[in-house]
Amino acid sequence: MTGPVVATTTGRVQGEQKDGVTRFLAVPYAAAPVGDLRFAAPIRPKAWDGVREATRPGPTAPQPPYQSVPGLDVIRLSGEGWRRGEDYLVANIWSPDTGAAGLPVMVFIHGGGYATGAGLTPVCDGASFARNGIVLVSVDFRTGAEGFLHLKGGATNVGLRDQIAALEWIRENATAFGGDPDKITLFGESSGAASISCLMASPLATGLFQRAVLSSGHPEMVRPPAQAQALADAVAAALGVPATAEAFRDKTSEELIAVHGAGYGIDLRDEQGVEPFGGILPYTPVTGDDVLPEHPLAAIRNGAGSEIALIVGTNREEFNLTTVPNGAIDTIDHDQAIAMMSAIRPNAAEILELYGLNQPGTTAGEAFTQAQTDLTFRLPARRVAAAHQGRTHVYEFGWRSPALGGRLGACHSLILPFMFNTLPLDTGPDRMAGPNPPQELAERIHGAWIDFATTGDPGWTEYGPDHQLMWLDTPSTTRPDDVPQANVQRFDPTKR
Numbered sequence: 001m002t003g004p005v006v007a008t009t010t011g012r013v014q015g016e017q018k019d020g021v022t023r024f025l026a027v028p029y030a031a032a033p034v035g036d037l038r039f040a041a042p043i044r045p046k047a048w049d050g051v052r053e054a055t056r057p058g059p060t061a062p063q064p065p066y067q068s069v070p071g072l073d074v075i076r077l078s079g080e081g082w083r084r085g086e087d088y089l090v091a092n093i094w095s096p097d098t099g100a101a102g103l104p105v106m107v108f109i110h111g112g113g114y115a116t117g118a119g120l121t122p123v124c125d126g127a128s129f130a131r132n133g134i135v136l137v138s139v140d141f142r143t144g145a146e147g148f149l150h151l152k153g154g155a156t157n158v159g160l161r162d163q164i165a166a167l168e169w170i171r172e173n174a175t176a177f178g179g180d181p182d183k184i185t186l187f188g189e190s191s192g193a194a195s196i197s198c199l200m201a202s203p204l205a206t207g208l209f210q211r212a213v214l215s216s217g218h219p220e221m222v223r224p225p226a227q228a229q230a231l232a233d234a235v236a237a238a239l240g241v242p243a244t245a246e247a248f249r250d251k252t253s254e255e256l257i258a259v260h261g262a263g264y265g266i267d268l269r270d271e272q273g274v275e276p277f278g279g280i281l282p283y284t285p286v287t288g289d290d291v292l293p294e295h296p297l298a299a300i301r302n303g304a305g306s307e308i309a310l311i312v313g314t315n316r317e318e319f320n321l322t323t324v325p326n327g328a329i330d331t332i333d334h335d336q337a338i339a340m341m342s343a344i345r346p347n348a349a350e351i352l353e354l355y356g357l358n359q360p361g362t363t364a365g366e367a368f369t370q371a372q373t374d375l376t377f378r379l380p381a382r383r384v385a386a387a388h389q390g391r392t393h394v395y396e397f398g399w400r401s402p403a404l405g406g407r408l409g410a411c412h413s414l415i416l417p418f419m420f421n422t423l424p425l426d427t428g429p430d431r432m433a434g435p436n437p438p439q440e441l442a443e444r445i446h447g448a449w450i451d452f453a454t455t456g457d458p459g460w461t462e463y464g465p466d467h468q469l470m471w472l473d474t475p476s477t478t479r480p481d482d483v484p485q486a487n488v489q490r491f492d493p494t495k496r
Helices: 127-131 144-148 158-177 191-201 225-239 245-249 253-258 296-301 334-342 348-354 364-387 439-455 485-490
Strands: 005-008 011-014 016-018 021-028 051-053 090-095 103-109 135-139 179-189 211-215 309-315 392-397 468-472 477-480
Touching: 005 158, 011 021, 021 127, 090 127, 090 158, 103 158, 103 191, 103 439, 127 135, 127 439, 135 158, 144 158, 144 253, 158 179, 158 191, 179 191, 179 439, 191 211, 191 296, 211 439, 225 245, 225 253, 296 364, 309 364, 309 439, 309 468, 334 348, 334 364, 348 364, 364 392, 364 485, 439 468
Parallel strands: 011 051, 103 135, 103 179, 179 211, 211 309, 309 392, 392 468
Antiparallel strands: 005 011, 016 021, 021 090, 090 135, 468 477
16 A cells, blocks of 8 residues: 555544645544444544555445436446445545645535435545645535434434544545645535434534535525424324434444335425425435534624635526436426426415416426526525525526536536536536536636635635626626515515
């Protein structure tokens, strides 16, 4: 075994060096969540003697099998699914120089609807960040029932507690990899971004990071205790056990995965009749504990995270990924659109009319898709931008993929290969970015994220009262936000 050796607070690890970047894989930041540690808060890992090899991918959180997307090969983006093993609370680190000092640190929190995903996938490789002077860290944490099912006798918000433990470990060990523990930027996509917004609002994460980038995720992706209990009861009923941590510890991860679908399709609307996730995310953080004492949007509006510089943004056509590949955008009719919207929102017909229902040139599927894009992603992103009391920049990713006959557009997750500057891995006729995506846009976005982590300035003006944002496309331009502010205010969950 050859390669640089670094001393961490729990033992020495040996990585591998390639093309000027040193990579350390599957370094534990917490003890394996087995036995009594399942459904419990994470604890520090035991120190080890000697040198631990850190050159191979580690296991990932238990999760359902990889789900294909019709007409698209997305496995390089989402990963292959569950890599089995107990020791999966780990960090992966890419360093430009372990002998350096004071380098910016960026920490990637992966998405996957709080139910799937991994910190180490081909598209989300950190080598390009490291080649540009960044210590890049990605982390794995508990997902699905083991991370976000709230059971009596167990810890709440286990997945968020894992992320906090990872950040504590990163702060303690950043200097060993050449990084600055006081210059940490969190960035994530989808539920990874939503997780970061929760950490901005959490008193348990205060001081653990200085900057944040929220891509297609926001602080409204949480549930009150009553809905969290309803979800736990449904999954427990499918297992045939009480909704307690003690009972669930007697079930294997395989058994929990087998009833994963019990969380989908149940009524999780709040007291106002709103299901804020478009019916697609049952497993989420819960409010009302020591991690999230109040709704995170309200906490941010009240000053939480004001010391954190923020970028927040969305893709122009987020929900296309849900309705275009499976053809639903063409098959949803008028009554179905209203019925599906009614399952997650009151005044469904009125909402859909705002998006062109009953108007010439707009189909019911198109109206439903754009309404879901706004309600689930774009409007909440504008609300957190307005609520945040610190430095705030907003972007919208507008480049439209030519995949699926040009209909996929600027869909959910498309920004990831641009962000990581790994666009060739997502290029091809059956890939999300299509056959000839613009490398110059990848370099623009990747560079903006690096500039933000280094200086706090991504290269465009703050959002401010005039609502200026960066439109990321070819070309990219600063322009006024075109989301109606009346809609931003109308659907605010903290003011209903």
